[in-house]
Amino acid sequence: MEPQTIAEQLKDKYPAEVREIKEFRGQCSVIVAKGGIKELMRYLHDTPELYFDYLTDLCGVDYFEKKEPRFEVVYHLYSIRHKHMLRLRAEVSEEECSIDSVTDIWTGAEWHERECFDMFGITFTGNPDLRRVLMPEDWEGHPLRKDYPLKSDLGDMEWQGYLDVLKTAENNRQYEVR
Amino acid sequence: MVIEGPTGLVEVEEGVHIIPGANTIITSIDKVANWARTSAIWPMTFGLACCAIEMMTTGSSHYDLDRFGIIFRGSPRQADCIIIAGTITKKMAPIIRRVYDQMPEPRYVIAMGSCACSGNIYDTYSTVQGADKFLPVDVFIPGCPPRPEALMDGLIKLQEKMKQESFRWSMWR
Numbered sequence: 593m594e595p596q597t598i599a600e601q602l603k604d605k606y607p608a609e610v611r612e613i614k615e616f617r618g619q620c621s622v623i624v625a626k627g628g629i630k631e632l633m634r635y636l637h638d639t640p641e642l643y644f645d646y647l648t649d650l651c652g653v654d655y656f657e658k659k660e661p662r663f664e665v666v667y668h669l670y671s672i673r674h675k676h677m678l679r680l681r682a683e684v685s686e687e688e689c690s691i692d693s694v695t696d697i698w699t700g701a702e703w704h705e706r707e708c709f710d711m712f713g714i715t716f717t718g719n720p721d722l723r724r725v726l727m728p729e730d731w732e733g734h735p736l737r738k739d740y741p742l743k744s745d746l747g748d749m750e751w752q753g754y755l756d757v758l759k760t761a762e763n764n765r766q767y768e769v770r
Numbered sequence: 771m772v773i774e775g776p777t778g779l780v781e782v783e784e785g786v787h788i789i790p791g792a793n794t795i796i797t798s799i800d801k802v803a804n805w806a807r808t809s810a811i812w813p814m815t816f817g818l819a820c821c822a823i824e825m826m827t828t829g830s831s832h833y834d835l836d837r838f839g840i841i842f843r844g845s846p847r848q849a850d851c852i853i854i855a856g857t858i859t860k861k862m863a864p865i866i867r868r869v870y871d872q873m874p875e876p877r878y879v880i881a882m883g884s885c886a887c888s889g890n891i892y893d894t895y896s897t898v899q900g901a902d903k904f905l906p907v908d909v910f911i912p913g914c915p916p917r918p919e920a921l922m923d924g925l926i927k928l929q930e931k932m933k934q935e936s937f938r939w940s941m942w943r
Contacts, residue, residue, distance in 0.1 A: 727861070727896070728860075728861045735895050735896070740895065741895060742894070742895075743893050743894070743895075744889065744892075744893050744894055744895060744896075744897055744898075744899055746895060751860055753860070753861070753863075753864055754860040754863055754864075754898070756864065757863045757864050757867050757904050758903070758904055760867055760871075760904075761867065761903075761904040761905065764871065765906075768906050769875070769876070769938060769943050770906075
């Protein structure tokens with residue numbers, strides 16, 4: 593099926609949620625509200641002529657001060673049977689920074705959602721194991737947000753584990769042979 | 771060198787004399803101990819990222835490290851030096867420090883690759899800007915990744931550093 597056709601079909605079925613359909617060089621992006629995302633995904637997964645059985649990617653985007661709502665969760669769906677793909681962008685605001693999890697539709701989404709939570713702070717309700725996956729468990733802050741410090745010198749926000757290492761190094765300097 | 775006769779002292783190298791007739795070598799313990807230490811550096815592999823591939827290549831048959839007496843040990847308790855090959859993240863730093871603390875003296879640290887030397891181009895929230903932030907590094911090998919020849923050059927530099935040392939191998943260091 594053509595991407596444009598799929599997007600149109602989705603818009604016909606869920607006119608309230610689908611905000612916009614963008615097209616660029618043959619690829620289609622559908623911008624949706626986060627409200628009925630679970631139902632939308634279930635529809636895309638189960639309908640025989642669409643049959644999106646492969647969630648290729650799930651990631652977050654931060655539009656800090658560029659647009660409201662601030663965050664977007666982008667889903668790349670692909671159908672192995674029909675060989676068509678679709679991109680969905682679900683808008684997530686900063687005040688209500690959570691969205692439904694799609695782990696019960698595509699299990700592979702679990703770690704992608706964990707990474708999105710780790711890097712942006714978007715909580716996924718329904719994810720069986722939502723905790724940090726890349727950063728240490730007790731890390732504070734969400735690094736890929738646009739207002740997070742860019743360089744390595746974090747100042748006061750420095751991770752306690754790393755400060756402990758520096759202290760150990762300082763203490764053990766007396767045992768070094770120079 | 772001039773051989774005067776079987777009883778004459780011949781200086782073979784600086785600080786090393788032999789008596790040809792008596793089959794004797796007269797030298798300092800330092801020289802012998804350092805010769806033994808440099809001929810068998812057993813590194814603890816700490817391959818973190820891409821530099822690990824280059825380290826493995828240097829250890830394999832084309833660029834052989836075994837001919838230098840270098841055997842890679844898996845345990846820090848049995849190692850002489852630790853080659854930190856790859857990017858050091860802040861999450862990994864406590865683990866590296868713990869492994870280094872477990873090594874017995876005399877021990878050396880080689881920072882292989884630009885990431886271990888200074889953090890490379892990754893001046894980010896997660897990367898430690900060089901192993902020398904929390905470890906006493908002896909040899910820095912820059913490169914991204916350093917060629918096997920560069921790693922061998924770094925190890926030879928470590929050998930030269932070891933040869934200069936005095937009583938490092940002993941309890942009187």
